[in-house]
Amino acid sequence: MLIRRTERFKASEITDEKLYLNRREFIAGGGAALALAACDVADGAAPPAGAPLKAARNDGVSVKEVPTKLESATTYNNFYEFGVNKDDPAREAHRLKTRPWTVAVEGLVHKPKTYDIDELIRAFPLEERVYVLRCVEAWSMVIPWIGFPLGAVLKQVEPTSQAKFVEFTTLLDPVQFPGQKPGFFGGGLEWPYVEGLRLDEALHPLTLLTVGMYGQVLPNQNGAPVRIVVPWKYGFKSAKSIVRIRLVSEQPKTAWEKAAPQEYGFYSNVNPTVSHPRWSQATERRIGEFRRRPTLMFNGYADQVASLYSGLDLKKHY
Ligand SMILES: Nc1nc2c(c(=O)[nH]1)N[C@H]1C(S)=C(S)[C@@H](COP(=O)(O)O)O[C@H]1N2
Numbered sequence: 356m357l358i359r360r361t362e363r364f365k366a367s368e369i370t371d372e373k374l375y376l377n378r379r380e381f382i383a384g385g386g387a388a389l390a391l392a393a394c395d396v397a398d399g400a401a402p403p404a405g406a407p408l409k410a411a412r413n414d415g416v417s418v419k420e421v422p423t424k425l426e427s428a429t430t431y432n433n434f435y436e437f438g439v440n441k442d443d444p445a446r447e448a449h450r451l452k453t454r455p456w457t458v459a460v461e462g463l464v465h466k467p468k469t470y471d472i473d474e475l476i477r478a479f480p481l482e483e484r485v486y487v488l489r490c491v492e493a494w495s496m497v498i499p500w501i502g503f504p505l506g507a508v509l510k511q512v513e514p515t516s517q518a519k520f521v522e523f524t525t526l527l528d529p530v531q532f533p534g535q536k537p538g539f540f541g542g543g544l545e546w547p548y549v550e551g552l553r554l555d556e557a558l559h560p561l562t563l564l565t566v567g568m569y570g571q572v573l574p575n576q577n578g579a580p581v582r583i584v585v586p587w588k589y590g591f592k593s594a595k596s597i598v599r600i601r602l603v604s605e606q607p608k609t610a611w612e613k614a615a616p617q618e619y620g621f622y623s624n625v626n627p628t629v630s631h632p633r634w635s636q637a638t639e640r641r642i643g644e645f646r647r648r649p650t651l652m653f654n655g656y657a658d659q660v661a662s663l664y665s666g667l668d669l670k671k672h673y
């Protein structure tokens with residue numbers, strides 16, 4: 356196991372990488388890979404953010420757009436556990452220890468299992484998928500994520516016939532997450548951050564259990580060591596730094612729904628025809644661009660996901 360893990364990050368692998376790394380980052384990344392090989396064996400320390408992570412590009416599901424600058428994707432973040440300002444996560448995220456880390460997959464399943472994060476990262480072949488992250492605040496980024504379909508894990512634990520929804524829970528730890536401290540303004544959210552999907556949404560092949568981006572280990576501010584990415588929904592559906600995936604029979608109460616139910620619904624499908632009560636969703640600002648672009652129905656994935664919602668009133672189920 357150790358050998359395979361070391362191999363995944365070994366320095367020689369980086370040589371054939373087109374990646375997104377410029378030369379300086381390339382050198383830093385190589386150094387990180389070597390440091391990893393050493394500390395990994397010694398004490399199971401986390402692979403440093405920025406360590407190379409290899410994955411085969413899945414062109415079939417990737418958008419053809421140029422990725423947002425890595426620097427923007429790692430400095431303009433929503434991660435309220437670190438603070439409500441966009442630059443808080445990049446500054447505070449070093450507090451989060453991503454090893455040891457486990458993810459419990461439990462609830463209405465025949466074979467509940469607690470995965471060690473490194474076991475999870477090796478459990479299925481990693482893919483690179485370029486998706487547009489569309490935030491409910493009407494901005495967006497193009498991000499080459501690395502992960503594998505969440506459905507692969509869910510099938511392994513065998514949901515029972517009573518399982519209808521999947522609930523995701525972020526780590527609760529006010530020491531590592533200053534935003535969770537009592538008295539700290541956390542945007543009105545209750546901790547831990549909880550999100551959810553219908554089981555069919557969770558099993559959809561586009562739904563990605565994500566452990567990296569831009570050819571690298573996921574940076575802490577982007578939800579290390581593991582987060583969800585649901586590309587046809589607003590960004591807040593993609594819970595970061597998750598420790599539990601629970602199969603349940605009732606629709607989970609999500610963090611944003613609890614905080615402001617009239618503004619943030621359970622479905623939160625990207626939909627240019629349904630406005631947020633305080634702003635339009637018709638257009639979005641692509642980070643790094645000047646002109647706004649029209650927002651696409653289901654963020655451009657209508658062909659793949661519209662059938663999940665046939666017969667559902669998307670104005671009512673926003
Ligand atoms: N635990 C947790 N997950 C979270 C959030 C958060 O505040 N806490 N913010 C969400 C929102 S609003 C967005 S837009 C995306 C941002 O992901 P990114 O920083 O990787 O772009 O993360 C989502 N996941």
Ligand SMILES: [Mo]
Binds near residue numbers: 589
């Ligand atoms: Mo968001």
